[in-house]
Amino acid sequence: MKIVVCIKQVPATGADKRYTDDLRLDRNGVEAIINPLDEYAIEQALRLADDGSADGVTYLSMGPEQASEALRRALAMGGDDAVLITDPALAGADEWATARVLAAALDKLAPDVALMGMASDDARGSLVPGAVAAMRDVPLLSYGAELAVADGTARVRRLSATGYDWISAPLPVVATVTDQVGEPRYASLKGIMAAKRKPMETWSLADLGLSAADLRGAALTTVTDTRPPEEKPPTERIENLPAAEAAAEIADWLAQRKLI
Amino acid sequence: MSNDILFLAEFSGGKPARSALELATGAAELASQSGGAAVALAYGSGAAAGAAALGAHGATRAIVLGDEDRPAITYAPAAVAASRDAGLAVLAPATPNGRDLAAALVGTLDLPAFGPVRAARVVEGTLETEQATLQGRVITTARPADGAPTPSIVLVLANTFAPAEGGSGSAEVSEAPAAAESALARASVAESHEADAKVVNLEEASIIVAGGRGVGSEEGFGPLRDLASALGGAVGASRAAADAGWIPYQLQIGQTGKVVKPALYIGAGVSGAIQHRVGMQTAEHVIAINKDPDAPIGEFADLFVVGDLFQIIPALTDEIRRRKGS
Numbered sequence A: 001m002k003i004v005v006c007i008k009q010v011p012a013t014g015a016d017k018r019y020t021d022d023l024r025l026d027r028n029g030v031e032a033i034i035n036p037l038d039e040y041a042i043e044q045a046l047r048l049a050d051d052g053s054a055d056g057v058t059y060l061s062m063g064p065e066q067a068s069e070a071l072r073r074a075l076a077m078g079g080d081d082a083v084l085i086t087d088p089a090l091a092g093a094d095e096w097a098t099a100r101v102l103a104a105a106l107d108k109l110a111p112d113v114a115l116m117g118m119a120s121d122d123a124r125g126s127l128v129p130g131a132v133a134a135m136r137d138v139p140l141l142s143y144g145a146e147l148a149v150a151d152g153t154a155r156v157r158r159l160s161a162t163g164y165d166w167i168s169a170p171l172p173v174v175a176t177v178t179d180q181v182g183e184p185r186y187a188s189l190k191g192i193m194a195a196k197r198k199p200m201e202t203w204s205l206a207d208l209g210l211s212a213a214d215l216r217g218a219a220l221t222t223v224t225d226t227r228p229p230e231e232k233p234p235t236e237r238i239e240n241l242p243a244a245e246a247a248a249e250i251a252d253w254l255a256q257r258k259l260i
Numbered sequence B: 001m002s003n004d005i006l007f008l009a010e011f012s013g014g015k016p017a018r019s020a021l022e023l024a025t026g027a028a029e030l031a032s033q034s035g036g037a038a039v040a041l042a043y044g045s046g047a048a049a050g051a052a053a054l055g056a057h058g059a060t061r062a063i064v065l066g067d068e069d070r071p072a073i074t075y076a077p078a079a080v081a082a083s084r085d086a087g088l089a090v091l092a093p094a095t096p097n098g099r100d101l102a103a104a105l106v107g108t109l110d111l112p113a114f115g116p117v118r119a120a121r122v123v124e125g126t127l128e129t130e131q132a133t134l135q136g137r138v139i140t141t142a143r144p145a146d147g148a149p150t151p152s153i154v155l156v157l158a159n160t161f162a163p164a165e166g167g168s169g170s171a172e173v174s175e176a177p178a179a180a181e182s183a184l185a186r187a188s189v190a191e192s193h194e195a196d197a198k199v200v201n202l203e204e205a206s207i208i209v210a211g212g213r214g215v216g217s218e219e220g221f222g223p224l225r226d227l228a229s230a231l232g233g234a235v236g237a238s239r240a241a242a243d244a245g246w247i248p249y250q251l252q253i254g255q256t257g258k259v260v261k262p263a264l265y266i267g268a269g270v271s272g273a274i275q276h277r278v279g280m281q282t283a284e285h286v287i288a289i290n291k292d293p294d295a296p297i298g299e300f301a302d303l304f305v306v307g308d309l310f311q312i313i314p315a316l317t318d319e320i321r322r323r324k325g326s
Helices: A036-050 A065-077 A095-109 A128-136 A189-195 A213-218 A243-256 B018-034 B047-057 B072-083 B096-109 B221-231 B239-243 B274-280 B309-324
Strands: A002-006 A009-011 A032-034 A056-062 A081-085 A113-117 A140-144 A146-150 A153-159 A163-170 A173-177 A200-203 A221-227 A236-238 B005-012 B038-043 B061-066 B089-093 B113-117 B119-123 B126-133 B138-144 B152-156 B172-175 B188-194 B207-211 B234-237 B264-268 B285-290 B303-306
Touching: A002 A036, A002 A095, A009 A065, A032 A036, A032 A065, A036 A056, A036 A065, A036 A113, A036 A146, A036 A173, A056 A065, A056 A095, A065 A081, A065 A189, A065 A200, A081 A095, A095 A128, A095 A213, A095 B096, A113 A128, A113 A146, A128 A140, A128 A173, A128 B096, A140 A146, A140 A153, A140 A163, A140 B096, A146 A173, A153 A173, A236 A243, A243 B303, A243 B309, B005 B018, B005 B047, B005 B072, B005 B096, B018 B038, B018 B047, B018 B089, B018 B119, B018 B152, B038 B047, B038 B072, B047 B061, B047 B172, B061 B072, B072 B096, B089 B096, B096 B113, B096 B152, B113 B119, B113 B126, B126 B152, B207 B221, B221 B234, B221 B264, B221 B309, B234 B239, B285 B309
Parallel strands: A002 A056, A002 A113, A056 A081, A081 A200, A113 A173, A140 A173, A236 B303, B005 B038, B005 B089, B038 B061, B061 B172, B089 B152, B113 B152, B207 B234, B207 B264, B264 B285, B285 B303
Antiparallel strands: A009 A032, A146 A153, A153 A163, A163 B188, A221 B138, B119 B126, B126 B138
16 A cells, blocks of 8 residues: 655745745745644654555655755655655646646556645645545545555544544545644654655656646636735733723623624 | 536535525625626535525525535535536635535636635626735735636635525525536545534634633633623634643634634633634634733734633623623
């Protein structure tokens, strides 16, 4: 059973982020990390390798050349090899274009499970995994708090409105996992050294049999404007008051806004 | 191509989700701008019987994709058949089920995707959306690229549209067109487990009282529940509180929990870490109650009450009950 974990390099949480003049995320001088939610997908894949359910873990990323650093960091946690898809025509790719490219790469890698994080830190649509599943015509098992694979079937434990369900589908599948799979492991020094010797390939669009025209300028959407959020009035503070008086002030505040 | 605005209308246990009512009204608003009709794509148990009543909230027509409780993604083939060349936009709730179906539409029909948005409109025949990006520091306006296929897929945050009430209209109901074979239909529920405690759907609450690490224990949520009940709201939590097992994960707000947009959010003992903030930053009013005068939540709350939540919250509950005369 072979797993491909799709990971995305993103600006560090809390980094000073901004848009460039052409309304794309400015990545210059911003510390880049593995999307934190993808680390849970890595951890889930490595657990399946540890318990013998998986016999191969490959990482796949699409991004600029520096995204190879994210792949090296993943390889330091464990796993076997990695593929970076990088191409100038992919700059500014939207969710549809990203899914198109990942689907083509997964067609080539043909894993039993394509595993992804539930969302990325820098864009919050969470549509790429489902779009990839639809493009490859394989089942989608999403938002798993846990992923199990046995006898040609994958299952995820997913929160329901009133509890949780185990949702299953025959392999191959696209699956996504949440932060409930367990804390991602740290890379050991030995792991970091070993990662340097693990194979990493770089593919262009042409290697996937895709052209820039297939991706329609890398996006079906266009950002027409960015602006700061509406100015909020400064925070009002209630301090050093006995509880009953503080409560009365809060209630007045709520009443003024017709919230009670 | 028509100028219709479609929307996903989820049903379960015989009833429409609140998102279905909100999106019915939102779709009607956009349809009035585009010169089309608001069309429901209704799925889940109760959809067949309940679809017509979406007319009271703004839907002109309703297409029933299916009427069983099964994984939402398995309705993708029917949703695809009903959406193909079917209008200007499909509105989907920004929930796990809504995202799964939206993604299937994007991937199967090669459609532009937006969101989660906090506003949407049709300007001179073109869809325009507004989204908070970079952790709320930037508001981005986006449109379909020139010549992009339709319909556009739009993930919509809860409470972006207020459901119109008091309408008496009835939507014209039809069955979904025949769907193509798809592997997406192969997911099924293998086992179902009920949680120990009954949990509410936080995305539907207009008032939320959320507890964080400062609540300290499972019992510590008692006073928060009392306040929520006095306000007619629901209790939520930060990840720290859910991880500690004080409250079910269904009630977790944040990056990996629910994304909520209530009229009022009260955070008690919640520090306001960025991962929590992205789940509630679009709340209309934010009150924070925290012992730590330097807690990050103080930077973005509208009202910051510095003090002991175990004294202030019961006092506030009493005060509200007194004013409501109950």
